[in-house]
Amino acid sequence: MIHSPYVRKQVSVQRTMGLVLLALLPAIALYAWKIGTGILVSLALATLTALAAEALVLALRKRPVGIALGDLSAVVTAWLVALSLPAIAPWWLTVAAVLVAIVAVKHIYGGLGQNPFNPAMVAYCTMIVAFPALMSQWPAAGALDFDTQLGLILGSARELDAITGATALDALRTGLRADGASVQSVLQGPAFGMAGGREWEWVGLGYLAGGALLLATRIITWHMPAAFLGTLVVVSGLFWLIAPGQFASPLFHLASGGTLLAAFFIITDPVSGATTPRGKLVFAAGIALIVWLIRSFGAYPDGIAFAVLLMNMCVPLLDMKTQPRVFGHRNEAGESVRTGERRP
Amino acid sequence: MIGRLFKFHGGIKPAAHKDESAKAPIRRAPLPARLIVPLRQSTRATATCIVEIGQTVLKGQCIGEPEGFLGTAVHAPTSGTVVDIAPHTMAHASALQTRCVVIEPDGEERWIEHAPFDYHGASRDESLAWLRACGIVGMGGATFPSHVKLGKGAGIETLILNGGECEPWITCDDRLMRERAADILAGAVILRELIGAREMVVGIEDNKPEAIAAMQDAAAASGHGVRIVPIPSLYPAGGEKQLIRVLTGIEIPYGKLGGDYGVQCFNVGTAHAVYRAIAHGEPLLSRIVTLTGNVEDAGNWEVLIGTPIEELLQLARPKPDTDRSIMGGPMMGFALPRLDVPIVKGSNCIISASPTLFPPPPPEQPCIRCTECAKACPAELQPFELYWFGRSKNFGKAQEYNLFDCIECGCCAYVCPSHIPLVDYFRFSKSEIWARERDKSAADQARERFEFRNFRQEREKAEKAAKLAAKAAETRAKLAEGGEAPAPKTAAEPGEDPKKALIAAALARAQAQKAEVKPQNTDNLSADKLAEIADIEARRLAAAVTAPAADATPGADTPAATVAVDAESRN
Numbered sequence: 033m034i035h036s037p038y039v040r041k042q043v044s045v046q047r048t049m050g051l052v053l054l055a056l057l058p059a060i061a062l063y064a065w066k067i068g069t070g071i072l073v074s075l076a077l078a079t080l081t082a083l084a085a086e087a088l089v090l091a092l093r094k095r096p097v098g099i100a101l102g103d104l105s106a107v108v109t110a111w112l113v114a115l116s117l118p119a120i121a122p123w124w125l126t127v128a129a130v131l132v133a134i135v136a137v138k139h140i141y142g143g144l145g146q147n148p149f150n151p152a153m154v155a156y157c158t159m160i161v162a163f164p165a166l167m168s169q170w171p172a173a174g175a176l177d178f179d180t181q182l183g184l185i186l187g188s189a190r191e192l193d194a195i196t197g198a199t200a201l202d203a204l205r206t207g208l209r210a211d212g213a214s215v216q217s218v219l220q221g222p223a224f225g226m227a228g229g230r231e232w233e234w235v236g237l238g239y240l241a242g243g244a245l246l247l248a249t250r251i252i253t254w255h256m257p258a259a260f261l262g263t264l265v266v267v268s269g270l271f272w273l274i275a276p277g278q279f280a281s282p283l284f285h286l287a288s289g290g291t292l293l294a295a296f297f298i299i300t301d302p303v304s305g306a307t308t309p310r311g312k313l314v315f316a317a318g319i320a321l322i323v324w325l326i327r328s329f330g331a332y333p334d335g336i337a338f339a340v341l342l343m344n345m346c347v348p349l350l351d352m353k354t355q356p357r358v359f360g361h362r363n364e365a366g367e368s369v370r371t372g373e374r375r376p
Numbered sequence: 377m378i379g380r381l382f383k384f385h386g387g388i389k390p391a392a393h394k395d396e397s398a399k400a401p402i403r404r405a406p407l408p409a410r411l412i413v414p415l416r417q418s419t420r421a422t423a424t425c426i427v428e429i430g431q432t433v434l435k436g437q438c439i440g441e442p443e444g445f446l447g448t449a450v451h452a453p454t455s456g457t458v459v460d461i462a463p464h465t466m467a468h469a470s471a472l473q474t475r476c477v478v479i480e481p482d483g484e485e486r487w488i489e490h491a492p493f494d495y496h497g498a499s500r501d502e503s504l505a506w507l508r509a510c511g512i513v514g515m516g517g518a519t520f521p522s523h524v525k526l527g528k529g530a531g532i533e534t535l536i537l538n539g540g541e542c543e544p545w546i547t548c549d550d551r552l553m554r555e556r557a558a559d560i561l562a563g564a565v566i567l568r569e570l571i572g573a574r575e576m577v578v579g580i581e582d583n584k585p586e587a588i589a590a591m592q593d594a595a596a597a598s599g600h601g602v603r604i605v606p607i608p609s610l611y612p613a614g615g616e617k618q619l620i621r622v623l624t625g626i627e628i629p630y631g632k633l634g635g636d637y638g639v640q641c642f643n644v645g646t647a648h649a650v651y652r653a654i655a656h657g658e659p660l661l662s663r664i665v666t667l668t669g670n671v672e673d674a675g676n677w678e679v680l681i682g683t684p685i686e687e688l689l690q691l692a693r694p695k696p697d698t699d700r701s702i703m704g705g706p707m708m709g710f711a712l713p714r715l716d717v718p719i720v721k722g723s724n725c726i727i728s729a730s731p732t733l734f735p736p737p738p739p740e741q742p743c744i745r746c747t748e749c750a751k752a753c754p755a756e757l758q759p760f761e762l763y764w765f766g767r768s769k770n771f772g773k774a775q776e777y778n779l780f781d782c783i784e785c786g787c788c789a790y791v792c793p794s795h796i797p798l799v800d801y802f803r804f805s806k807s808e809i810w811a812r813e814r815d816k817s818a819a820d821q822a823r824e825r826f827e828f829r830n831f832r833q834e835r836e837k838a839e840k841a842a843k844l845a846a847k848a849a850e851t852r853a854k855l856a857e858g859g860e861a862p863a864p865k866t867a868a869e870p871g872e873d874p875k876k877a878l879i880a881a882a883l884a885r886a887q888a889q890k891a892e893v894k895p896q897n898t899d900n901l902s903a904d905k906l907a908e909i910a911d912i913e914a915r916r917l918a919a920a921v922t923a924p925a926a927d928a929t930p931g932a933d934t935p936a937a938t939v940a941v942d943a944e945s946r947n
Contacts, residue, residue, distance in 0.1 A: 034711070034736060034737065034797075035469075035710065035711075035797065035799065035800050035803075036702075036704075036706065036707060036708050036709055036710060036786055036799065037706060037707045037708070037786035037789050037790050037799070038702060038706040038707075038709070038729065038734040039390050039391070039544065039706045039707070039734065039790065040737055040789070040790055040792075040795065041388070041390075041790055041791050043748075043791065043792075043793040044738065044741075044793050044794075044795070045741050045744060045793050045794055047793065048744075048746065048793050099739060099741065103741065105744075143742060144741070144742045144744065145742035145743050145744045145745065145794075146742070253747075302744050302745045302746045302747065303744050303745055305745075307745055307747050307750070307758065307760070307761075308750075308758070351761075355758065355777070356750075356756055356758070357756065358755060358756050358757060358778045358781050359384070359385065359617070359621075359627055359629070359754065359755045359756045359781065360617070360627040360628055360629030360630060360632070360781070361629055361778070361781075
């Protein structure tokens with residue numbers, strides 16, 4: 033028998049995931065236009081792999097395949113993996129990364145809603161540890177035609193140095209560490225644009241637009257993007273003011289690497305993230321701090337994946353320690369009665 | 377706090393569907409063929425039946441005397457003949473039974489003599505006793521006795537009248553306020569005097585502008601300083617604790633009542649009933665019921681308590697594809713398991729449901745921890761955490777996360793994108809916790825009983841041994857005197873084992889007794905008498921079977937009693 037409530041809001045997991053995909057479209061369009069159309073091949077490859085892997089694992093687990101494929105969660109994972117990897121990575125790298133995300137991270141822990149770690153970020157970490165060279169070859173903006181990109185993806189000879197470049201973060205690190213140059217002189221190089229990597233800034237704006245859509249449709253709350261970007265700006269700004277020759281500016285941090293992708297699409301993964309309002313703030317601020325540390329002092333080009341996984345580990349504790357006050361219960365000040373703001 | 381309103385966390389805005397039934401004025405429902413009046417009208421107290429089968433009763437005549445502190449009187453809703461007094465199924469999700477007086481109306485509506493009650497000339501206790509004798513209980517659904525809620529008459533600063541009616545579809549309070557605003561306010565003034573409140577506020581959701589206008593006009597005319605406050609329409613703003621929060625900013629925690637914080641809240645229907653009881657001396661005999669949903673003629677009806685729902689529903693003419701009837705609203709109501717049940721004092725609405733109107737929910741999907749439920753929860757809980765704990769039967773953790781603060785309003789299930797029936801999980805967790813607590817106290821009692829039984833058996837054994845020894849000594853002494861054994865003891869040779877001699881003696885005594893037995897007075901009875909005895913036995917048996925089920929209140933003594941019976945039968 034069906035019990036109350038007998039009415040339900042017209043929402044579904046499918047709608048939520050569909051909106052996330054929709055919100056990714058501006059960035060994907062700008063990516064294809066400004067950087068290279070190879071990303072579309074990567075996205076298609078990742079999507080097909082994810083759906084096939086999801087269906088196979090569900091069949092093995094004797095779960096209904098149709099409903100789970102229809103919820104689009106596997107497609108979201110696939111797109112996030114593809115957008116995190118270099119768009120000219122060979123096909124097998126993308127396939128392997130998606131398999132790690134869907135099979136090892138999602139389904140071995142029990143499927144949708146059960147994974148303690150962000151699938152796309154585990155996939156990224158696995159690949160950067162296993163194939164560091166391939167993972168640091170990114171397409172230089174607009175330098176490659178579609179045939180060349182397709183060739184690189186399908187695994188033809190990689191005559192790389194001429195046609196691919198390091199990311200802005202990588203170039204800065206190499207410039208500061210190996211060449212002993214100052215931030216200002218490194219930023220004069222051809223890889224850099226006005227704020228971050230040349231032309232990559234457009235992709236960042238695409239993520240920003242998508243994030244605005246997610247906020248407007250209440251798929252995500254303001255807590256995580258605000259705490260993440262805010263902490264990153266404050267920490268990087270502090271050190272940049274002290275030593276502008278050694279540390280990159282807050283604007284550079286915002287516009288480079290996966291900062292904006294992470295702020296709205298990666299760290300906001302509800303399954304592996306913190307759930308309470310205060311927990312979300314601490315979670316996102318923690319990620320920002322670790323990202324800045326890895327970018328400034330670590331050995332990897334971008335630290336977002338590691339930062340997210342480290343904070344994923346803290347989520348049970350964060351949630352437990354930041355439980356909100358329940359209606360009518362005493363707050364920390366010992367007041368049992370709470371008064372609120374005026375309403376029109 | 378004049379003019380200031382407060383927010384509560386969360387809440388939802390489901391489609392209101394009020395217009396369907398709010399347009400037409402209240403109509404008086406025709407007399408049904410039979411009225412089934414439950415003797416249990418208020419929470420936790422059943423009245424003592426004071427009428428007999430075959431007796432004629434007048435409208436308003438008391439047919440059930442209140443019993444206990446929480447009891448209220450029960451009255452005949454119309455004049456007629458008592459045709460039966462028997463257990464009958466109630467409008468309850470589990471189809472519980474309670475004792476009912478079945479009255480066949482004579483159609484004349486002859487009133488018992490009644491007169492206004494001069495509460496100014498009476499003491500406060502007398503006034504409360506009058507309300508109790510008039511059967512006044514809360515009409516918002518909980519049917520809590522009003523004389524109890526009026527309390528000690530001190531320490532209440534603010535009296536709140538609840539005209540929120542936040543559940544979709546229901547409009548009985550809306551119509552009542554539109555049509556009988558002056559009576560409601562007159563009742564409220566009486567309540568305010570009895571409770572000793574300084575201030576009086578009526579909270580009405582702003583989706584009822586006509587009701588607000590009518591109440592404001594009546595308030596201006598009465599000149600009693602009643603404030604009519606429109607509140608934002610946000611389910612569950614009509615919940616007592618939410619309404620208190622919105623109007624005063626005070627949050628009443630779980631397990632506490634408004635009275636503990638200087639606020640008391642009554643439904644507008646209750647205020648109306650209080651007015652009728654005091655100003656006209658009329659006991660509570662009818663209420664307004666909304667009939668709506670998948671019907672041809674939705675509207676509000678003034679319905680006598682005890683009217684069978686089956687018959688009442690025909691007034692609204694349900695459409696052919698109606699598959700269920702929901703009592704209450706769609707957020708917190710329940711589908712009636714059967715329709716031959718009576719309207720009671722808390723029945724506010726019956727919605728005829730169809731698969732198109734209330735489609736079955738899509739299949740349940742896994743929780744993705746999106747926290748939509750937490751954002752919607754007016755109790756500020758984390759429903760998804762409670763769901764995980766309930767699913768894994770981790771009830772201790774669920775309690776730690778304040779499961780019992782859940783008011784089962786259904787907001788979480790309403791917004792869940794995974795279509796998880798969250799409230800069902802919480803009801804399950806709560807009942808499991810209650811069952812475990814009952815089991816624990818029952819186990820404690822059983823252990824005590826077992827220990828006492830062991831002690832008793834040891835004691836009886838010792839006593840028996842002592843007796844046997846004494847008897848044996850006596851017999852030995854007798855035998856020694858010279859073999860004067862009684863006649864039947866032929867098998868026993870003189871000087872044989874004294875134990876055998878004892879057994880033989882006992883047998884002889886038993887035989888002698890058997891021969892002396894006279895016919896008992898139950899042996900030669902008429903067929904009528906025998907039938908009556910069988911009937912009594914059957915009723916006794918039925919009562920024993922239904923008694924434990926009839927009381928769903930946690931911590932009641934019935935389950936322990938059941939266990940006691942079990943323990944005895946095992947012995």
